[in-house]
Amino acid sequence: MKIPKHLNLLFSGIIVIIGGIVYGGHPTFVMPKLLGFQVVDLELKNMLRAVMGIYIGVGVYWLLGAFKTKFWYGATVCNVLFMGGISFGRIVSTIFDGVSPLFTPALILDLLFFAWGLYNLKKYKE
Structure with a gap:
């Protein structure tokens, strides 16, 4: 089976x-419930909303890359850098702060998307 x-x-x-x-x-509602x-x-509100803006902006770029061929390569490079960077930060946190039951599944997903992106860049050269 070929995965697009x-x-x-x-x-x-x-x-x-x-x-x-x-x-x-x-x-103010989500963080106490989710992260305690x-x-x-x-x-802090400003920082969290700025992170939201970054995530939405990058996510929209990836969606553009998914649907517009001319954006695919750049969006995939961006995705690999983002997923690699966030994985690195989570690994550093795991080493220095301990294993997070909430964010360990996120680390696994981040690493999978990182590897998948690298694979796609190698397989589908620009």
């Missing part, structure tokens, strides 16, 4: 957009 090259961008784009909305959509800390400082 754009599925990596489609799936990771949708997931990252949803993740961004979770982080920044309503941080209160968001009261304006600066």
